[in-house]
Amino acid sequence: MQDTNRITIIGGGLAGCEAAWQAAREGARVTLYEMKPQRFSPAHHSEKLGELVCSNSLRGAGMNNAVGCLKEELRRCGSLFMEAADATAVPAGGALAVDREAFAAYITEAIETHPSIELRREEVTAIPSEGTVVIASGPLASEDLSVEIARLTGAEHLYFYDAIAPIVEADSIDFDRAWRASRYGKGGDDYVNCPLDRDEYLAFVDALNRSEKVPARDFEKMIHFEGCMPIEEMAARGEMTLAFGPMKPVGLPDPRTGRVPFAVVQLRQEDRHASLFNIVGFQTKLTYPEQRRIFRTIPGLEKARFARLGSVHRNTFINAPACLERTLQLKSDPRIFFAGQLSGVEGYVESAAGGFLAGLFAARWSRSEESPLPPPTTALGALLAHLADSSPENFQPMNVNYGLFPPLEGRRMKRALRRLAMAERALESLESWRRTLAPPVGESPEASNTPLR
Structure with missing residues (x-):
C-alpha cells in the first residue's frame, strides 16, 4: 500500500x-x-x-x-x-x-x-x-x-545571476586605517570601516570599470537581481553610484579626524570568533586576480588575506x-x-x-x-x-x-x-x-x- x-x-x-x-x-x-x-x-x-x-x-x-x-x-x-x-x-x-x-x-x-x-x-x-x-x-x-x-x-x-562577496581574515586588516563602529553608533562596534577620500574613491571606481570579469556563457543573458547587484555592475551605472550605495559614508565619522569620509567600505563579522569579515555589498563577478588587486587598494585592506573570494553562479526560478x-x-x-x-x-x-x-x-x-x-x-x-x-x-x-x-x-x-x-x-x-x-x-x-x- x-x-x-x-x-x-x-x-x-x-x-x-x-x-x-x-x-x-x-x-x-x-x-x-x-x-x-x-x-x-x-x-x-x-x-x-x-x-x-x-x-x-x-x-x-x-x-x-x-x-x-x-x-x-x-x-x-x-x-x-x-x-x-x-x-x-x-x-x-x-x-x-x-x-x-x-x-x-x-x-x-x-x-x-x-x-x-x-x-x-x-x-x-x-x-x-x-x-x-x-x-x-x-x-x-x-x-x-x-x-x-x-x-x-x-x-x-526564468533566471538571474547571484554573486557572492569576499571574506577577509580579520588579522590581515590594517586598523591604523580602519576602525570599528556601527552606522550612527547603533548596535556597538560591530562593523569594520575602511575610509576613502575622493581621489581614492574615484581611483577605485575606475579600477572596477577597467577590470576583467568572469564572462557569461554565450547562450545566457545576464540578468542580475537588484538586491544582489555585483559591485562592478553598480560602478558601471555612474561615478557616484557606489558612494550613494554600499560605500555611503553617512553616520560613520572617522574617529581620527572627526569628519565623515568621502566613502566607506564596511566589513561585517562573519563568525563567532571575529576571525573573518565579509565585505558588505561587495558581491562580485571579477576574476580572482582582479579581486585581489582591486580590493587591496582599499585603505586598510592593502595586505588583506581572503578566506574566500567572490564568485558568480546561475540562479533559476x-x-x-x-x-x-x-x-x-x-x-x-x-x-x-x-x-x-x-x-x-x-x-x-x-x-x-x-x-x-x-x-x-x-x-x-x-x-x-x-x-x-x-x-x-x-x-x-x-x-x-x-x-x-x-x-x-x-x-x-x-x-x-x-x-x-x-x-x-x-x-x-x-x-x-x-x-x-x-x-x-x-x-x-x-x-x-x-x-x-x-x-x-x-x-x-x-x-x-x-x-x-
Whole structure:
C-alpha cells in the first residue's frame, strides 16, 4: 500500500530543511533528499545541510523593515531556521547575522536526529510519480532535475545571476586605517570601516570599470537581481553610484579626524570568533586576480588575506504566478509543492518561510485536510500574495517588503511609525491565524514579547 502520510522533499537547503521539520511536526513521515556530498553546485562547499552561501547576514532584526517582521512570525510559529539563527547569532549591529558553520551544524543535527525524518544523501534526477512531493532544490538545481522541473511547469525557467562577496581574515586588516563602529553608533562596534577620500574613491571606481570579469556563457543573458547587484555592475551605472550605495559614508565619522569620509567600505563579522569579515555589498563577478588587486587598494585592506573570494553562479526560478496555486501547489499536479528561491522568493529568510509554508501545506494535503492561508496582512501572507498575484509576464524574485502588505486604512503617519503599525497588525493577524490551525503547529511556543522597534 502507498504510504500516503510520507512526504518526499527534494533539497537540503533552508527551504527543504524547514519544510521537512514542519511536515514532521505535523505528524508526517518525511524523506529528505540532499545530493551533497555526492555532488556540489558551483556555489556550495560544505557537506552540511542549510548551508549559507552568499552572506552570513539574515538582514534587519527590527520591525522597521519587513524581514524583521517575517523573522518574528517564523519565530512565533516554531521555525527551525529561526531556532538555529537565534542559537548561533553573532554581533551585527541592527541586523541578525549568524556563525554560518555553527548555523549549518545546528540545522544538520536537528534533521539527522529527528525520528520522523529520513535523510538520504543522493541526487534526485526524476520527480516521484506518486505521493506528496516538495521541490526545494534551490536556485542551483542540478541539470537533470532542472529539466524535470521545466517539464513539470510547462515553461522555460526564468533566471538571474547571484554573486557572492569576499571574506577577509580579520588579522590581515590594517586598523591604523580602519576602525570599528556601527552606522550612527547603533548596535556597538560591530562593523569594520575602511575610509576613502575622493581621489581614492574615484581611483577605485575606475579600477572596477577597467577590470576583467568572469564572462557569461554565450547562450545566457545576464540578468542580475537588484538586491544582489555585483559591485562592478553598480560602478558601471555612474561615478557616484557606489558612494550613494554600499560605500555611503553617512553616520560613520572617522574617529581620527572627526569628519565623515568621502566613502566607506564596511566589513561585517562573519563568525563567532571575529576571525573573518565579509565585505558588505561587495558581491562580485571579477576574476580572482582582479579581486585581489582591486580590493587591496582599499585603505586598510592593502595586505588583506581572503578566506574566500567572490564568485558568480546561475540562479533559476519558476514563473510562480503562472505555475503555482496560493498554497504553493503546482496547478497542473497539486500533489507537488514548490518552496524557497526556486518558487520566486529572494533571500535566506524568505526561502525558509516558503519551506515553512510548503511543509505545513503538504502535510495537511497528504491527509486530505484544508490548510488555512496566513492573512495577507502578515509577512507570510504577503509573500504568498507576491507569488500568486504578480504579473506572469514580468515576474521577478522579491525580498519581503512592506510594499507587498495591504496598506493601513484610515491612518496617515510618518513612514517609520507606519511600518511599526503594519508590523503590529501583522503579528496580531498571525496569532489569529495560528489559532485556526490544529495542533501541533498551534502548540508552538508562546508568542514572544519581542518589542516593536
